[in-house]
Amino acid sequence: MRRDRLAHKLELHPDRLFPAEPGVRAIARELYDQVTALPIVSPHGHTDAAWFARNEPFGNATELLLQPDHYLFRMLYSQGVPLAALGIGAAADPREGWRIFAEHYHLFRGTPSRLWLDWVFAEVFGLEVRLEGETADLYFDTITAALHHPGFQPRALFERFNIEVLATTESPLDTLDHHRAIRESGWHGRVITAYRPDPVVDPEFEGFQANLDELSGLTGEDCRTWGGYLAAHRARRTVFKAMGATSTDHGHPSARTEDLSARETEALFGRILAGDFSSWDAELFRAQMLTEMAAMSLDDGLVMQIHPGSFRNHNARLFAAHGRDKGADIPTRTDYIQALKPLLDRFGNERDFTLILFTLDESAYARELAPLAGHYPCLRLGPAWWFHDSPEGMRRFRRTTTETAGFYNTVGFNDDTRAFLSIPARHDVARRIDCGFLAELVAEHRLELDEAHEVARALAYDLAKQAYRL
Amino acid sequence: MRRDRLAHKLELHPDRLFPAEPGVRAIARELYDQVTALPIVSPHGHTDAAWFARNEPFGNATELLLQPDHYLFRMLYSQGVPLAALGIGAAADPREGWRIFAEHYHLFRGTPSRLWLDWVFAEVFGLEVRLEGETADLYFDTITAALHHPGFQPRALFERFNIEVLATTESPLDTLDHHRAIRESGWHGRVITAYRPDPVVDPEFEGFQANLDELSGLTGEDCRTWGGYLAAHRARRTVFKAMGATSTDHGHPSARTEDLSARETEALFGRILAGDFSSWDAELFRAQMLTEMAAMSLDDGLVMQIHPGSFRNHNARLFAAHGRDKGADIPTRTDYIQALKPLLDRFGNERDFTLILFTLDESAYARELAPLAGHYPCLRLGPAWWFHDSPEGMRRFRRTTTETAGFYNTVGFNDDTRAFLSIPARHDVARRIDCGFLAELVAEHRLELDEAHEVARALAYDLAKQAYRL
């Protein structure tokens, strides 16, 4: 039995993720062959700049692959595995944590995590058998040993992965020392930052009031005046641009925007500063700040992204015990039509402004987002996001947005990940799925093959560079 | 003409419902071959325990197949057939009703009812021509004659259908005499009950106040006190467990839950008892009762099901003339994120509690339900329900839930039917569709074949037994 189970091979099939019908598959393969070697453009993600600044080896399999990945431990948790057993929020033997993961690896059947991980196991670490209980130690030892070789250091992997540019995401309170260190190191990998001001824009963010004071300290502006607060944003955006930023990002509960008068805005800001505000005020302030940020983008050219609609920390007890980002963020129904109107009424027709929209509510793809992006000059659609960053999710994205918004109002792929080793796998999934979708259009004579080649390249590479001004 | 139309053969193709692409179809067939003979586990449904207690022959084709099946007569009604003509709410010649049905059988093209019925006609009754106007009498006579043979009595069919366990659904006011009679009869068929307390939980249910008094009488508890009311529920749940129940079921207009203080709850219950409540109060009471039921489930181990989001009796005139369950229940948009939070805040992290969620609002699959089930230890997803219990509905369910929740946070199939003869057909459809979905994953190299075999068996059999503790 044991021998039998050990015999499960791990192989990445060259035709994986292509449609099964042989004629369509042949077209998909032909399209994919032309884009597979293109460099990776990663315009939005959550890797840690410190990795590339310090270039220190990653620790062990559990620390690198399991503990930071909420996609993984949320699934284990859903099936009764305590987070503490995985070393999350508690000390635990990393090998034991890895064994638990291995024994539950079947839970990931049919999920994108399985695809990404198998790629990492096979391509990065050369493993040739499937992860399961019996192979847990082999995996742990192989991976952990490899991580101490120079070829597995962050910069070496960055180069091996053929990454042309990689954007991280930082708070305005981040001093960007790691980004500065990368630039001063002489290493030529292009790692850039992006401006994510939620901690100083969202009055309900943990530590918001202290964050404002920190922002004052960092910029020399008095963030307790409306003018000083805006000036501080402008100052930090300039610093971020100097560290390569071409974009901002905004993770709000909704996509709501406002365009209040100066008097209303100052009064609102006053209530926020006084800590005397309702959740309605907080929403109003976030909404107004999106429009303020758009105004700044018109000035400094930073591309704006909105990632709305996640109910953060839905599990109250888990949040109390473990804090943010523990797999308990749940999507909510999200409106765009009313929500974006104030901002669009002001800036929607600007051709030099780019606003990239994301959603966790797929019912908005065909109903709201594609019609909006197929009309407003400033709008583009971000790729299928988070829970929808998956083969089926990407297919639904293309099937429901293309007919109204076309391909050229979309922006190529974002990996949006902190799981650095999985970045090539994620881009590869996107390229395969997009080529498969294009192949179906070709096979149904809805698109000519020469055009499909152009679009495949655009989706894999060109559109991301253009939309994010990279 | 008549001869020609009579020549339409009725044949169940062995490859029905498998994907058409030959490579995928071959994999689907291989997977299906391993699960087709597994016994039927039916953990939730609406058959009548009296059938198995009494084991009397069913009456005639119309009485057995048409009159109780609101899927059928709602479609006929939508095309102008009066219910009275079918013998619903009025006396009518069953043969005449059957003829009308036969003449309209084309209306069911492309619907699951057609699949289920054709299976019943061919497999149970051996019919070899299609149902249509010309064959109406042949059908009526063949079926009605067969029903008088011992092999077509309820228990014989139960055995012939290879049913391992069949759950019915009863109100707390049901004395469960039929279940008791089954047990005392010496027959070994496993028919169990489930606890569906809507008639004594929903203040807007017809006869609610009288129902409370009947519950008091049945339990000896004073249901006009909050303590007595809860004790009565506990008492009935214990009786239901003795008749095999492993689950409760709750058919509320929404998924709303509450976790009110004892004082608030008692005050609310007071208003309900006094008949002096708003529809808001009624909703609040149902919401609070879901949390109370969850608390009881933690004590007695009954698995909890919520079937929310049906607007019952939407057609006012039909309801006035014919009463409940006449095909006029319409799904509504259903929120889970805010709705379930009070219950989940209290019990969401309990590993010994199981709450199975259903929906009639498919937009919640990927946006809300899969993310919730892929995180909370107590949650599982029930299968595609009611209008979505269909080939396309099941495919959408798998495509939109698997990537986030995996397979193992789902619970296999429910037939949820009162159409006893169609139970094998319904499970067969589910098995075929699931095997087809798995075959697509295998053909696209997203899952290995040995794993697909394990998952196919889990979906067809194991998961239902585990989730429902059978």
Add this chain to the structure above:
Amino acid sequence: MRRDRLAHKLELHPDRLFPAEPGVRAIARELYDQVTALPIVSPHGHTDAAWFARNEPFGNATELLLQPDHYLFRMLYSQGVPLAALGIGAAADPREGWRIFAEHYHLFRGTPSRLWLDWVFAEVFGLEVRLEGETADLYFDTITAALHHPGFQPRALFERFNIEVLATTESPLDTLDHHRAIRESGWHGRVITAYRPDPVVDPEFEGFQANLDELSGLTGEDCRTWGGYLAAHRARRTVFKAMGATSTDHGHPSARTEDLSARETEALFGRILAGDFSSWDAELFRAQMLTEMAAMSLDDGLVMQIHPGSFRNHNARLFAAHGRDKGADIPTRTDYIQALKPLLDRFGNERDFTLILFTLDESAYARELAPLAGHYPCLRLGPAWWFHDSPEGMRRFRRTTTETAGFYNTVGFNDDTRAFLSIPARHDVARRIDCGFLAELVAEHRLELDEAHEVARALAYDLAKQAYRL
């Protein structure tokens, strides 16, 4: 390079839009071959009766194909092309506008506009190379020249397109002179009108008060009394019927209906007339008027259509500069369950009344619309509409409505277009997609081939004639 690009051929593949799998494709082709020659029944659209009354040649390529088609210029606008450059809201050289269009033709890859246009280019004008920058002038010259030949006059095209009946849509304020002229001309093309009373029913429509006065003038009724207003509607409906109308159409922001008492209605109408109403009042009045229109339909037999859920003129600056219908209408989430209940409570069970429902919110297909249409005798489902009138949109429509509503509660295809030359292309797309869908059912043994033939014909021809009483 130039020569190479000029070499791109334009060819309409005979198998376009059929599923790629060869077995399914063969069935689709067989089904399609039986319906491709059926005449076009176009029961709802926006062509101009004046074209057929006057039978004057169309002007040039830009004027005919680009400037009236908001599908086209909205996409160009979304990518930064000013409307003025296309001659919209400004004078511009039509050839220059056409060149801009040609240079941006790649934006339409994957969209239905591309399919429709390529058909027009190839089939109507005999073009054999693809539209792109290099072929812009060839196209402009070829099309513009052809338009001066008698074979390209409106009536000749109508006959060439094999149109059996074509409905236009007019306001009650339209004198229908063009329709009268068509009838009096001796030409036998069947062009009929449809009653679209939004300008005199929606208090928020531009010019509503003046429109009422015009309606009074036209009918001799005093539209400033409730009785006179209703009588005026009845009078115009009678006139419309005389010009062939078999239907009414209602383009409201929501599907809301009301059934107010006479006293409430008159009071509401008084506030509306006084111009002293809230947006709530306006919505209430539109809602009440749907029920009034239904009542009139019961009397005069006009089939009623509701096209709800478009947020008109979302782009405030564009509306100020260019007015209505400039590609800035965006769909909104649309409820049907609560919204239609007042009307359905009154007329839902009438078998002689037909109400055809449309949606821009696809999440309502399976959740609300199919269940409603699969029950209420008066209801039918209109085809996939506007942004969803596309190959993928039509497939989603069939996949999500058929299992609950069947085929026979749908009404075949509407082209709903003012782009006259594209009408055959649009019907052809619908026929191909429906045959492809049916072929999948046949290939999966969910429907027999002889039945699929019947359904294919019904979807292509019979159902439209029956539902619209043509």
